[in-house]
Amino acid sequence: MQIIKNILPMQEAAAKAKRKGKTIGFVPTMGALHEGHASLLKQCRKDNDISVLSIFVNPKQFGPQEDFANYPREEKKDCLLAKKEKVDIIFYPSMKAMYAEGYLTYIDVESLNSKLCGQFRPGHFKGVATIVGKLLNIVSPDILYLGQKDAQQCVVLQKMITDLNWPVKVKVMPTVREPDGLAMSSRNKYLTVQERLQAPILYKALLQAKKAVTQGERDATKIRYLIETLIRENSASHIDYVECVDSNTLLPLKTLSGKVLIAIAVKFGQARLIDNIVLNIS
Amino acid sequence: MQIIKNILPMQEAAAKAKRKGKTIGFVPTMGALHEGHASLLKQCRKDNDISVLSIFVNPKQFGPQEDFANYPREEKKDCLLAKKEKVDIIFYPSMKAMYAEGYLTYIDVESLNSKLCGQFRPGHFKGVATIVGKLLNIVSPDILYLGQKDAQQCVVLQKMITDLNWPVKVKVMPTVREPDGLAMSSRNKYLTVQERLQAPILYKALLQAKKAVTQGERDATKIRYLIETLIRENSASHIDYVECVDSNTLLPLKTLSGKVLIAIAVKFGQARLIDNIVLNIS
Numbered sequence: 001m002q003i004i005k006n007i008l009p010m011q012e013a014a015a016k017a018k019r020k021g022k023t024i025g026f027v028p029t030m031g032a033l034h035e036g037h038a039s040l041l042k043q044c045r046k047d048n049d050i051s052v053l054s055i056f057v058n059p060k061q062f063g064p065q066e067d068f069a070n071y072p073r074e075e076k077k078d079c080l081l082a083k084k085e086k087v088d089i090i091f092y093p094s095m096k097a098m099y100a101e102g103y104l105t106y107i108d109v110e111s112l113n114s115k116l117c118g119q120f121r122p123g124h125f126k127g128v129a130t131i132v133g134k135l136l137n138i139v140s141p142d143i144l145y146l147g148q149k150d151a152q153q154c155v156v157l158q159k160m161i162t163d164l165n166w167p168v169k170v171k172v173m174p175t176v177r178e179p180d181g182l183a184m185s186s187r188n189k190y191l192t193v194q195e196r197l198q199a200p201i202l203y204k205a206l207l208q209a210k211k212a213v214t215q216g217e218r219d220a221t222k223i224r225y226l227i228e229t230l231i232r233e234n235s236a237s238h239i240d241y242v243e244c245v246d247s248n249t250l251l252p253l254k255t256l257s258g259k260v261l262i263a264i265a266v267k268f269g270q271a272r273l274i275d276n277i278v279l280n281i282s
Numbered sequence: 283m284q285i286i287k288n289i290l291p292m293q294e295a296a297a298k299a300k301r302k303g304k305t306i307g308f309v310p311t312m313g314a315l316h317e318g319h320a321s322l323l324k325q326c327r328k329d330n331d332i333s334v335l336s337i338f339v340n341p342k343q344f345g346p347q348e349d350f351a352n353y354p355r356e357e358k359k360d361c362l363l364a365k366k367e368k369v370d371i372i373f374y375p376s377m378k379a380m381y382a383e384g385y386l387t388y389i390d391v392e393s394l395n396s397k398l399c400g401q402f403r404p405g406h407f408k409g410v411a412t413i414v415g416k417l418l419n420i421v422s423p424d425i426l427y428l429g430q431k432d433a434q435q436c437v438v439l440q441k442m443i444t445d446l447n448w449p450v451k452v453k454v455m456p457t458v459r460e461p462d463g464l465a466m467s468s469r470n471k472y473l474t475v476q477e478r479l480q481a482p483i484l485y486k487a488l489l490q491a492k493k494a495v496t497q498g499e500r501d502a503t504k505i506r507y508l509i510e511t512l513i514r515e516n517s518a519s520h521i522d523y524v525e526c527v528d529s530n531t532l533l534p535l536k537t538l539s540g541k542v543l544i545a546i547a548v549k550f551g552q553a554r555l556i557d558n559i560v561l562n563i564s
Contacts, residue, residue: 007447011447011449015449018300018301019300019301019303103445104391104392104394105389105390105391105411105441105442105445105446106389106390106392107387107388107446108390109386109387110387129387133389134445134446134447137446137447138447140449159386159387160387163385163386163387163416164387164412164415164416164419165289165416165419165420166419167293167419
């Protein structure tokens with residue numbers, strides 16, 4: 001396993017692989033790796049000749065009041081996990097390499113950037129689109145691996161890649177969960193013992209919503225109320241949103257039909273957790 | 283010479299060339315080709331295994347009051363010039379291929395986008411950056427060729443490429459001029475006979491400014507006044523701007539020093555013409 005810290009050597013390694021006709025799979029992360037990332041790396045390993053993992057805590061996707069400074073950095077642990085998953089290259093750039101003084105260029109996926117989490121994290125998806133655009137130009141992957149847990153991120157990045165014609169496929173892998181259903185997230189570390197015990201209500205509420213839909217419920221207001229009530233009654237948390245939206249446009253639905261994303265964002269103390277399910281409703 | 287009208291075949295042709303270890307040179311244009319474009323194509327041919335020319339009148343870089351509808355389209359003439367310059371591939375996409383319904387993604391080079399022409403053409407450089415970003419992903423060139431006539435475009439695109447880490451070099455080629463000094467431009471076609479006779483004053487005024495600098499003048503206000511006076515006294519035109527700026531940051535200078543861009547934009551009837559010179563002042 002090679003660790004590359006600068007942009008040019010990473011681009012040269014990618015160009016060299018391409019010339020040899022090798023395929024490159026890419027998993028971009030902010031480190032603090034967990035089993036969710038591991039599942040992306042496993043699929044990446046399986047599909048491609050070369051697996052590249054990037055670790056970069058991207059300041060441009062954090063708001064001024066957010067957790068950039070406290071976001072967990074666990075270089076050694078991350079390297080162990082990467083090695084276990086047979087990563088070929090870890091791309092581990094410095095802040096200065098990625099955002100030199102006088103940096104000016106941003107990619108923005110309009111409209112999608114302001115939906116769901118975008119209402120609560122202005123500029124977040126612009127930061128995500130920009131860093132992933134940069135990383136695509138540095139790593140030149142054939143396939144990009146993303147986790148379904150960050151549903152809006154998947155939609156925004158797929159749209160960016162389609163609109164700007166990046167020659168890369170996107171594979172979205174299912175959310176990996178703790179045994180009690182809590183979606184794996186680097187931010188789960190922020191939970192107190194008490195909050196950790198309550199947090200699984202997010203997924204339980206989503207499953208209850210799924211059950212209601214299976215039993216015939218199509219009214220988005222009722223589904224949202226069901227989820228909100230379960231979360232409120234079973235935790236001391238603050239709900240940012242519970243929404244039922246079209247899974248491509250992220251536009252809110254009144255009546256559930258087609259491919260529906262039910263997405264939630266809830267604050268437990270210092271931790272803002274997100275989760276979602278996608279339902280195909282005929 | 284091959285004419286490719288769709289995105290995927292162009293990407294496949296580029297990927298195939300890369301696998302064979304061939305280099306790709308790229309000249310993006312809006313068609314209505316003239317000797318300025320020809321000079322880019324000649325250099326492109328000289329430097330690379332494969333020369334790609336794109337022709338696409340990009341609606342996103344025209345303001346609502348601008349000349350998108352009237353911009354000259356000369357497909358047959360352009361193909362003849364391309365053939366003469368030994369272009370390998372003309373990429374000639376449709377509007378629908380480039381901007382499908384529901385298009386949402388834009389690239390913006392902040393700060394640089396609002397200087398010089400940016401003050402008079404809001405959104406123009408966002409449109410330019412976006413289309414060139416798309417074309418870089420479609421053509422995968424090793425070298426991108428741009429004309430110095432569009433000085434701000436060169437600065438904006440070089441900054442975009444640096445910031446977003448596109449693995450491509452930029453070569454800026456000198457402005458090609460008519461025998462009387464008028465910079466070649468597709469928009470010269472809009473000039474009436476009378477305006478065409480007056481338009482060379484732009485370059486003459488720039489040369490007078492250069493002469494003044496050579497003779498020791500360093501005061502930007504005086505240089506601007508010199509140019510403006512010459513243009514006003516010798517033409518019936520409207521000056522959008524005459525500016526002396528740092529050639530990298532495009533920030534206005536009070537005292538000329540270093541690499542200075544003297545840039546002008548002047549309206550002659552229906553034609554908005556731009557021109558510039560770069561001076562290295564020690």
